[in-house]
Amino acid sequence: MERGSPRGRCALLALCSALLLLAASARSAWAAPVEDGLLSNGDFETAPAGGFVKSASVAEGASSIPGWTINGTVELISAGQHQGGMILIVPQGDHAVRLGNDASVGQVVEVEKGSEYAITFSAARTCAQLEALNVSVLGGVSQTVDLQTLYNIEGWDAYALAFQATDEQAHIQFMNPGMEDDPTCGPILDNVAIKKLFTPDKPKDNVVLNGDFEEGPWMFPNTSFGVLLPTNLDEQTSAIPCWMIESNRAVRFIDSDEYKVPQGKRAIELLSGKEGIISQMVETTPQKEYSLTFTLGTDARGILQRVLQH
Numbered sequence: 001m002e003r004g005s006p007r008g009r010c011a012l013l014a015l016c017s018a019l020l021l022l023a024a025s026a027r028s029a030w031a032a033p034v035e036d037g038l039l040s041n042g043d044f045e046t047a048p049a050g051g052f053v054k055s056a057s058v059a060e061g062a063s064s065i066p067g068w069t070i071n072g073t074v075e076l077i078s079a080g081q082h083q084g085g086m087i088l089i090v091p092q093g094d095h096a097v098r099l100g101n102d103a104s105v106g107q108v109v110e111v112e113k114g115s116e117y118a119i120t121f122s123a124a125r126t127c128a129q130l131e132a133l134n135v136s137v138l139g140g141v142s143q144t145v146d147l148q149t150l151y152n153i154e155g156w157d158a159y160a161l162a163f164q165a166t167d168e169q170a171h172i173q174f175m176n177p178g179m180e181d182d183p184t185c186g187p188i189l190d191n192v193a194i195k196k197l198f199t200p201d202k203p204k205d206n207v208v209l210n211g212d213f214e215e216g217p218w219m220f221p222n223t224s225f226g227v228l229l230p231t232n233l234d235e236q237t238s239a240i241p242c243w244m245i246e247s248n249r250a251v252r253f254i255d256s257d258e259y260k261v262p263q264g265k266r267a268i269e270l271l272s273g274k275e276g277i278i279s280q281m282v283e284t285t286p287q288k289e290y291s292l293t294f295t296l297g298t299d300a301r302g303i304l305q306r307v308l309q310h
């Protein structure tokens, strides 16, 4: 076969295509892990093709919300939107999504296999009393957060859950597990962020790890009401590394921007008396004496109240 003959060019073209495909697949295999912060369109403020429409139900199977895959009836809601006599709560910015019965939104992120990550998100309930949001990483953890009790006067709360990456990609999914009679009820989701977690080094002369709570989930700047930490009793990983959250939703991760924090930037607020419980198992030596010291404040919201008054 002569060089330059049609068959030769076809073969060359095929080889080039194969090399391009190889290059493309190699690139995706080496994709950089997700950076800390908002997921792609995690605040739902990127307009879908055709722009935002009031009360826009997104069709099943479509990918009409940039960055997200959708299952079931997912509604892109706008701030100020009414439903019956109620104004729908949008936790951040002008837009959020509402998940109908059994509906879900999901996103695949590149992660480091074996590493631990915390997912932070904001959620609000609409009309049903027992609304809940199931958060899962496909093939891994799945946890349902009960949205019944509200701790934030603005009508929504931020939550954080953790998972360990079992692969180089993590498919994070938020689903409404409810089957309400009124299909327009269902939780609202907004502001989805991720943070890679690190286990702090063991401090000198201290057997408690992460005792200053400086390592924890992503917090947006000026997070007025902190981040609620649902119980992680059934999980191997915690959004506050080294600590178990034994109570459900009664522990809050807070930031020195809005709260008085005794040391550093972060602390834990136990919200409701006996129900707020965190714990850590520490290594000890038999017959050795240990002293436990900690800083306790009762005025964590002092600064917050002043902020709200202005």
Ligand SMILES: [Ca+2]
Residues within 6 Å of the ligand: 043, 044, 045, 091, 092, 093, 094, 095, 096, 190, 191
């Ligand atoms: Ca938003």
